[in-house]
Amino acid sequence: MRHLPVLFSAALMMASTATAAPHVVASVVPIHSIVAAVMGDKGSPELLLKGSMSEHRAVFTPDQIATLGTADLVFIVGHGLEAKLAQISGSEAVNGKTFIQLSDAPGIIKLPVREGGAWEPDDDEPAPAAGSEAEGVLAFDPHIWLDPENAKAMAREVAVDLGKADPENAAAYAANALAFAAETDKTSAAIAAELAPDKGKPFIVFHDAYHYFEKRFGLTGVGSISDVSAQAPSAERLGQVRDKIIAARATCVFREPQFDDKFVQAVIEGTGAREGVLDPLGAGLTPGPKAYDQLIGNLAESLKGCLGG
Template identity: 45%
Template sequence: MKFVAALLLSSAALIGAPSAYAATPNVVVSIKPIHSLVASIMQGVAEPKLIVEGAASPHTYNMKPSNAAALQKADLIFWIGHGMESFLEKPLEALGSNANVVTLEDAPGLTKLKFREGGVFEPEAEEEGHDHAAGAEEAHDDGDHDHDGNDVHLWLDPMNAKAMAIEIEKRLVQADPEHAAAYQANGAALIKKIEALDGELKTTLAPVQNKPFIVFHDAYQYFEHRYGVKVAGSITVSPETMPGAERVKEIHQKVEELGATCVFAEPQFEPKLVKVVTEGSKAKSGVLDPEAGALKEGPDLYFEMMRGIAKNLNDCLSKGA
């Protein structure tokens, strides 16, 4: 009897004991780069749920039943906003109505850049009417920019990632004050890591500043602005809309004019167009991954993604020196 009584008391104690995950909010995050920041701040407390997993792209994503279930259970949802994850707009209204939805494109302290149209990003081309005409087929596409006409690839400037991390920490503390100290300590550590990363990337990219290159889609404006690299044009403005013959012709001509440069594909999308625009030129090809489609999610992903972009740019553009 003593043994049975002791066992019952022990079981009751275990049931009543708080776990590391007890009383924490259910947190859902839209895309990998943002999930990485949230996961960093939540380390040791709980793990946020990711919507766009694996190699999927937010530009072409279709919701799964498991995503819908996660949104229904969510207490706190982080996303960039309407311009990036347009597939989430209706599900958030229908399924996430009980959650606190944090739109990170509204975070204080962000640097915002206007969305660009057309395939060649040069002022003189736009003044001549050439740039706008080339991009007319995509000028009204809502992908990749918010309703104020701003580019929403905000995380590709580490200082924007820092501003978003501050907002993420604040919202987590509000939602879960019991673990405020952990969120604040993790947030402070994350800020230091982002600042160190910024200095590292400046060193990596200094030798290839102002060497023009072509990208698959116009995702890199914030990276350019921060590090002085020079994207001369994109094959498509948004992967949701494939380029027409005029756009491809224009980019092909630009590649030839630039001489030995680089054209970068992305791992989530068909690379055939890259071959078309480099055909007959001296241009080399590479891969950039601005949405981390090829990387495993988690706290380290943001840093791996940013270092990967810088390294691949340096590797390809240095060969053309």
Template identity: 35%
Template sequence: MRALFFLGLLLGSQANAVEVLTTVKPLQLIASAITEGGQPPGLLLKPGTSPHDYALKPSDLGRIQDADLVIWVGPELEGFLTPLLSERDNSLPLLTRLPVEHHDHDEHDEHDETDHHDNHNAPLTQHENDAHDDHHGHDHTGRDPHVWLDPHNGLHIARLIAERLGAIDPENLDRYQHNLALFESKLRDTDRRVMERLTPARGIGYFVFHDAYGYWEAHYQIPSLGHFTVNPERAPGAQTVARIHRALENASAECVFAEPQFRPAVINAVVRGTQARVAVLDPLAGDIDNGPDGYFNFMLKLADDMAVCLLNER
């Protein structure tokens, strides 16, 4: 009878578990830290899938319908979800709720990519208690949606998730708050370690495949010389390719970073005949195991992948 009693409690707990669905892996990693001890969050887009050109499947519609909370960046990244989620109560779009007004995508292919946007680049400990809850109702066209690449935004995302889950599932509010406090502590340490890893690489030139790293570059003060394309589904312009090739010939850049979701032949072509090294950065955390420490592991791996190439540690 005792075993049946505990089995009943377990089944009841599973039946009442909060179903969280995230669109991309970095959001799942952050959510996993907050839901630890409960139902792990699901992932809509499988690792290796780009949100830039995704098409919803019938099975996706069912998962979205059944979820208690769907966490997504917003139309700027997952445009395919806009008609479905714009009016749903279980939707948590992040971009309009984050203090990320100062980093925009450049919408022009043939631009001077040496321009960089300001962002808060102080260590996380200096701003961890800042609250920004008034970023609603603005026009966010062109805003960079890769918000998770700044630890300040990572912390805000975790707070938003904990707040929403506490409202949905007040019985477990203490657990969400405990997990959030643990997340903040670990994130401060991770931010310090990433800063230490990347500091020796400051000033070394590099190019990235697409314009996804603005928050990362600004926070860690390691700006790129530019990118091949704003939208990875669009081929870079001829002037951009020629300018990058000239920079590589002049040894202005040590590295060119590709991405695992895309295999642009243009990168291999543009580095041919130069001394530039080619490496891979994954802003979507495709090979990071999901779990409460996943976001920290992702940030550390991204920093290490970048530093290994820039500092020629291979």
């Protein structure tokens, strides 16, 4: 894995690992949950993006930037996911710190950005600013945590990084990563059984965030209102999505709590498609070690509720 360097504070270097766990920050709820599970009772990570803030559009406050500057380890997905966060990585505002990108972890499955039909952005949609991290979205779909196998790979990497920062507790971190993997396997098996009857039922999502989940569980997403980086859709794209709903006889169109549902209402009117809600970030969950399994379980429940309704 290509690591991005992290500069540790002098205070941490002088402190005993027995008395002070690393100060750890994680970007979004699912990553925070994985890190919290690996840390266990050795410490608690701090969550940067709280509530219904979009990972793609988040703008950071001075207090949040200060938190990044005092952290020993900062875990992010990277490669276009937290676009605004990438812009301040390595800056003086965060003491020159750059962050550990978990999308670089060994064993991560990476899927391409989908194109063709309703997946393909049209010419009217705004392009990412030149030189921005959002350009990295084009390399692969950054919503990697929605494949549970990727979550397990990230947990292993978090354990390695925590073990380097806190060698005294390295064995505990490794054991916690194994426990996380075992629990995630149980949840994945339950989801696979729950969604098995709904394979082949076409649906539309708000933005193209669910490729990993669909592929892992054999689901049939056929288009998205917005693209992989949640750019506002053009009128032309909305027309394409509406046509796709009708042609594919899509059962459901899913909105997200992070975004206005006006676009969903526009495309489903008169089509007979039902409206559902999917939350890829876990905005309504209590952050912590159980949030990841709750997040993917809630996705399954929402899909089942609409597709089987």
